[in-house]
Each structure stands twice: as structure tokens, then as C-alpha cells.
Amino acid sequence: MLTEIGCKSTTCPPDKPRARFADAGGLYLEVTPNGSKRWFWKYRSVGKEKRLALGNYPEVTLKQARFARDDARKLLSTGADPVQQRKVAKATARVSSANTYEAIARELHGLKEREWSAAYAGKWLRMSEANLFPYIGPLPLDSITPPLILDTLRRVEKQGKRETAHSLRQYAGQTFRYAIATGRATADPTAPLKDALQAVLVRHMAAVLTxxxxxxxxxxxxxxxxxxxxxxxxxxxxxxxxxxxxxxxxxxxxxxxxxxxxxxxxxxxxxxxxxxxxxxxxxxxxxxxxxxxxxxxxxxxxxxxxxxxxxxxxxxxxxxxxxxxxxxxxxxxxxxxxxxxxxxxxxxxxxxxxxxxxxxxxxxxxxxxxxxxxxxxxxxxxxxxxxxxxxxxxxxxxxxxxxxxxxxxxx
Known part of the structure; x- marks a missing residue:
């Protein structure tokens, strides 16, 4: 079995492409001539030998690599293939990152920029970047709820910018409706907020009228x-x-x-x-x-x-x-x-x-x-x-x- 000191001292002979140092239960440390060290767990699934990468040493210590091996072994005991599960998790993460509010909003802006006026397109993106992206931008659309958007808009209202808050609700609604149309959302959480914001008191341009x-x-x-x-x-x-x-x-x-x-x-x-x-x-x-x-x-x-x-x-x-x-x-x-x-x-x-x-x-x-x-x-x-x-x-x-x-x- 390996020790922490042994892991530090392992080297690969210059005449070999790699060297493997076994621990236990299929866990081993693979070392290359340039000094790179990576953890792998070797297992069998559906009669085939496979291996699962567990990270680089010393970022992942010997103790952490053993815990990772044990978790993967438990997953394998349920009938799931750890490598396939990791691929699914990565794919899900990619989809989630592409389905964040900011990603969809920027996609909509890029689509509409040609037909919107330059002033409106600029204002739309500028206000979104300042007031929406910092708070709900990194979140997946399906995790954004009406109370969360309302809390974001309340920040703007507290600054006395009522009209801006209403505009931001409109921008968010456009984003969610676009996401619904493209199959990346099922509901618009801005719809219930219409009467939740303070009313904008419209002030007409001053004029002499008599x-x-x-x-x-x-x-x-x-x-x-x-x-x-x-x-x-x-x-x-x-x-x-x-x-x-x-x-x-x-x-x-x-x-x-x-x-x-x-x-x-x-x-x-x-x-x-x-x-x-x-x-x-x-x-x-x-x-x-x-x-x-x-x-x-x-x-x-x-x-x-x-x-x-x-x-x-x-x-x-x-x-x-x-x-x-x-x-x-x-x-x-x-x-x-x-x-x-x-x-x-x-x-x-x-x-x-x-x-x-x-x-x-x-x-x-x-x-x-x-x-x-x-x-x-x-x-x-x-x-x-x-x-x-x-x-x-x-x-x-x-x-x-x-x-x-x-x-x-x-x-």
C-alpha cells in the first residue's frame, strides 16, 4: 500500500512512458517522466475493465483518493457505471451553465439587437448587467422563483427607481418567454409580479395649455x-x-x-x-x-x-x-x-x-x-x-x- 511519503517520492524512469504505483482496491497513482501524478481507480463493469480518473496528486491527497475510490465502489454496487455517471453529470452541468438567466438573456439580446433600436438595445443590456445579472444571472432558469425576482427588483425600488424596476421586470419577462419558446423553461415567474411593484406616477411634459x-x-x-x-x-x-x-x-x-x-x-x-x-x-x-x-x-x-x-x-x-x-x-x-x-x-x-x-x-x-x-x-x-x-x-x-x-x- 502507498503512503503519503511514498507518493511524494515516486518517479517515472525516463525510458518508460509512465509508471503505476498500486495502493489497494484497484486504486493506483500513475506517474509520467515529466513529474505529473494522477490517481486512477481500476474496476470492471459488464465484463470489461475500466478506469476512473480521481484527480491529480498532490491536489488530491492519498486519503482523499481512497475516499473517492470508496464512493465510486458504492456507486458501482448499485449497478451504475461510475464513468458513465460522470459523463452524465458533466453534460448536465454544461446544459445548466447554458441555461442560466444571464446566458439566455444575452442570447435573446443578440437575437433582437438587429431589430431593436440602438438606444433600446443598449439600455436593455446596460440595465440588465447592472441590476439583474449580479443577482440572478448565474442561476439556472428553473431555480428562479417569483419571490427571488421580486427581491432583486426591490433593490432597485429602494433607490427610488420605480420606472427602472418596471422596465427590468419587462426585460426579465422577455427573457423567460424566449426561454419557454425555445424549450428551456416552462413558466414565466415575472407574470405574478405585475401588481407587486410600486406604481409609476406618470408625469406629463410641462406645457402652457390656455x-x-x-x-x-x-x-x-x-x-x-x-x-x-x-x-x-x-x-x-x-x-x-x-x-x-x-x-x-x-x-x-x-x-x-x-x-x-x-x-x-x-x-x-x-x-x-x-x-x-x-x-x-x-x-x-x-x-x-x-x-x-x-x-x-x-x-x-x-x-x-x-x-x-x-x-x-x-x-x-x-x-x-x-x-x-x-x-x-x-x-x-x-x-x-x-x-x-x-x-x-x-x-x-x-x-x-x-x-x-x-x-x-x-x-x-x-x-x-x-x-x-x-x-x-x-x-x-x-x-x-x-x-x-x-x-x-x-x-x-x-x-x-x-x-x-x-x-x-x-x-
């Missing part, structure tokens, strides 16, 4: 003593009521002065990635007042790509904070008016005062519609109604700025 307030805002814009380019950006925000990003990225090449039309390419619109790639552009009829504003800008920025270029360098458009900063300088705080608020202002005042069909307003706002007729609202057949509305809206704003008494027109 004719009196709008009139004062327009007068304040008229006497704004900042950059004339910024003043026109404020005015065109009111006249066109498009999204702030679309206005500041307006290009001279997109403007058709002969037809008083601004064509916003689909890629610039707030749409899905697929709609950005293959959707129709958004058409914005320009009122005479909007055309005059753009003509005032032509000598100032007409040599640039953008109607509202950045002051920080050629090839960039105006900062997203420029209009909001101008509103702050005019005395309108974040609770009163924002750049995005011009859309709400127009939507409210047009409905209440200009007798325009809501569908036409929604089309001009480029709000998506659900159902089979959804995108029909963005087709040229509405251009007559849109153009009429935009001209009436510009005239209405002129009256408000002048302080005239405006009588609402009801249907």
Missing part, C-alpha cells in the same frame, strides 16, 4: 434677447409642433419652399427600427408664418447642413438643451413649459378652438395608430386637411400674440 398663457408665451418669445437662431427655433416649435429632436435636426435639404413643405425622413422619426428603415417620411405643411421664419434664418444658417447648427462645430445640430435653456431664461421653469410642451399646447388648443378632427391632429403629431388602418393617417390624402389646419393654427397664434379675443369654434 389661450392666455399661450399668448403671453408668444409675446415673450418675440422679445427674447438671446440668439436670433434660438428665437426662430422657439417660434418654429410652436408653429410646427414637431418633436424637439426633429426640429433641431431639421436640414435645409428637407425643405421645399415652392410647396411649403418639410419632409422629415423616416430614419429621424420616433419609430421602431423596422419603421425607420422602410417607413414613409413624415410630411409637415408649412404655414406662411413658418416659411417667413425659415427665410429669416436662411442668411444666418443657410450655408450649414442644419437649419439650427451647433455653435460647437460644423456638422452638428443644435443641442437638445438649447430651447429649454431659452425657456428658462424667459422665466418658464420645468414645471411650466418645456420644448416638448409645444406639442401638448398645440394638441390642446387646436382641439378646443379650431374645430379640427382629432385624427388630423394626431397625423400631424406623427402619433402611431394601432389596427389595420394605423398608418393610413400618415398618407398624403390627409395633406389638404393638414395644410388647412397648419395655416389656421399659425393665424390663431398671431391673434393670441396680439392679445385679441379669440372665440372658440365648436363643431
Amino acid at each position: 389661450p392666455k398663457q399661450a399668448g403671453q408665451l408668444l409675446r415673450d418669445m418675440e422679445i427674447y434677447n438671446g440668439s436670433p437662431v434660438t428665437r426662430e427655433a422657439l417660434l418654429l416649435s410652436a408653429l410646427t409642433f414637431q418633436r424637439p429632436g426633429e426640429i433641431r435636426q431639421m436640414e435645409w435639404a428637407e425643405l421645399d419652399f415652392d410647396n411649403a413643405l418639410w419632409t422629415i425622413p423616416a430614419v429621424k422619426m420616433k419609430r421602431t427600427k423596422q419603421a425607420k428603415m422602410s417607413g414613409r417620411p413624415h410630411y409637415v405643411p408649412l404655414s406662411p408664418q413658418a416659411v417667413e421664419s425659415l427665410q429669416r434664418l436662411k442668411p444666418l444658417t443657410g450655408h450649414h447642413k442644419y437649419v439650427f447648427p451647433s455653435l460647437l462645430g460644423e456638422g452638428r445640430c443644435m443641442s437638445e438643451n438649447t430651447v429649454n435653456t431659452a425657456l428658462r431664461r424667459m422665466g418658464y421653469d420645468n414645471e411650466t413649459m418645456t420644448a416638448h410642451g409645444f406639442r401638448a399646447m398645440a394638441r390642446t388648443l387646436i382641439v378646443e378652438n379650431l374645430n379640427v378632427a382629432p385624427d388630423v391632429i394626431e397625423a400631424q403629431l406623427a402619433h402611431g395608430k394601432s389596427g389595420p388602418l394605423g398608418m393610413a393617417y400618415d398618407r398624403a390624402e390627409f395633406m389638404t386637411q393638414r395644410r388647412k389646419m397648419m395655416n389656421e393654427w399659425a393665424d390663431y397664434l398671431d391673434k393670441l400674440r396680439q392679445g385679441a379675443d379669440v372665440v372658440p369654434l365648436r363643431a
Whole structure:
């Protein structure tokens, strides 16, 4: 039988590929000329001689190797083959490691990244890496329970990030539903959590919503003593009521002065990635007042790509904070008016005062519609109604700025 001292002193003659030193019960230590020492247990199964590797010496001591031999012998006595059992265990471990939450989530992200917008895909992975992977990422999907996910989301809630917690629940749900579809999970543990999280209190963009307030805002814009380019950006925000990003990225090449039309390419619109790639552009009829504003800008920025270029360098458009900063300088705080608020202002005042069909307003706002007729609202057949509305809206704003008494027109 071997001893610990004997194991340490064993060597393999240089003229042999290996040397074996027997212990007892089929256990032996195999030594190679380069000094490597490995434990093996020799046994017979179904009439065939086999051997089971038990680890390297000295990481596995003589005592530990004997315990491992005895465990394998007990397994063999039940009729199971130790080598086959080990193969099954390794295969199971590989499957389990491939079925962890993080592995499946990253697989889903890789699959969807091409169809998600770059911003959404980046946010999805970034938030998952920060808030989900450290806690449930290493766990097999079948071991993740609703209380475990809820505890993970509660960590985010305690930081005051309620909306983030709801987004993370959505991301986890997408991952589990993908796992179910691919046969690697049988249930979505995020489903019962819908009412377990604190509600998100939706806060609408600040906007002036009455004719009196709008009139004062327009007068304040008229006497704004900042950059004339910024003043026109404020005015065109009111006249066109498009999204702030679309206005500041307006290009001279997109403007058709002969037809008083601004064509916003689909890629610039707030749409899905697929709609950005293959959707129709958004058409914005320009009122005479909007055309005059753009003509005032032509000598100032007409040599640039953008109607509202950045002051920080050629090839960039105006900062997203420029209009909001101008509103702050005019005395309108974040609770009163924002750049995005011009859309709400127009939507409210047009409905209440200009007798325009809501569908036409929604089309001009480029709000998506659900159902089979959804995108029909963005087709040229509405251009007559849109153009009429935009001209009436510009005239209405002129009256408000002048302080005239405006009588609402009801249907």
C-alpha cells in the first residue's frame, strides 16, 4: 500500500512512458517522466475493465483518493457505471451553465439587437448587467422563483427607481418567454409580479395649455434677447409642433419652399427600427408664418447642413438643451413649459378652438395608430386637411400674440 511519503517520492524512469504505483482496491497513482501524478481507480463493469480518473496528486491527497475510490465502489454496487455517471453529470452541468438567466438573456439580446433600436438595445443590456445579472444571472432558469425576482427588483425600488424596476421586470419577462419558446423553461415567474411593484406616477411634459398663457408665451418669445437662431427655433416649435429632436435636426435639404413643405425622413422619426428603415417620411405643411421664419434664418444658417447648427462645430445640430435653456431664461421653469410642451399646447388648443378632427391632429403629431388602418393617417390624402389646419393654427397664434379675443369654434 502507498503512503503519503511514498507518493511524494515516486518517479517515472525516463525510458518508460509512465509508471503505476498500486495502493489497494484497484486504486493506483500513475506517474509520467515529466513529474505529473494522477490517481486512477481500476474496476470492471459488464465484463470489461475500466478506469476512473480521481484527480491529480498532490491536489488530491492519498486519503482523499481512497475516499473517492470508496464512493465510486458504492456507486458501482448499485449497478451504475461510475464513468458513465460522470459523463452524465458533466453534460448536465454544461446544459445548466447554458441555461442560466444571464446566458439566455444575452442570447435573446443578440437575437433582437438587429431589430431593436440602438438606444433600446443598449439600455436593455446596460440595465440588465447592472441590476439583474449580479443577482440572478448565474442561476439556472428553473431555480428562479417569483419571490427571488421580486427581491432583486426591490433593490432597485429602494433607490427610488420605480420606472427602472418596471422596465427590468419587462426585460426579465422577455427573457423567460424566449426561454419557454425555445424549450428551456416552462413558466414565466415575472407574470405574478405585475401588481407587486410600486406604481409609476406618470408625469406629463410641462406645457402652457390656455389661450392666455399661450399668448403671453408668444409675446415673450418675440422679445427674447438671446440668439436670433434660438428665437426662430422657439417660434418654429410652436408653429410646427414637431418633436424637439426633429426640429433641431431639421436640414435645409428637407425643405421645399415652392410647396411649403418639410419632409422629415423616416430614419429621424420616433419609430421602431423596422419603421425607420422602410417607413414613409413624415410630411409637415408649412404655414406662411413658418416659411417667413425659415427665410429669416436662411442668411444666418443657410450655408450649414442644419437649419439650427451647433455653435460647437460644423456638422452638428443644435443641442437638445438649447430651447429649454431659452425657456428658462424667459422665466418658464420645468414645471411650466418645456420644448416638448409645444406639442401638448398645440394638441390642446387646436382641439378646443379650431374645430379640427382629432385624427388630423394626431397625423400631424406623427402619433402611431394601432389596427389595420394605423398608418393610413400618415398618407398624403390627409395633406389638404393638414395644410388647412397648419395655416389656421399659425393665424390663431398671431391673434393670441396680439392679445385679441379669440372665440372658440365648436363643431
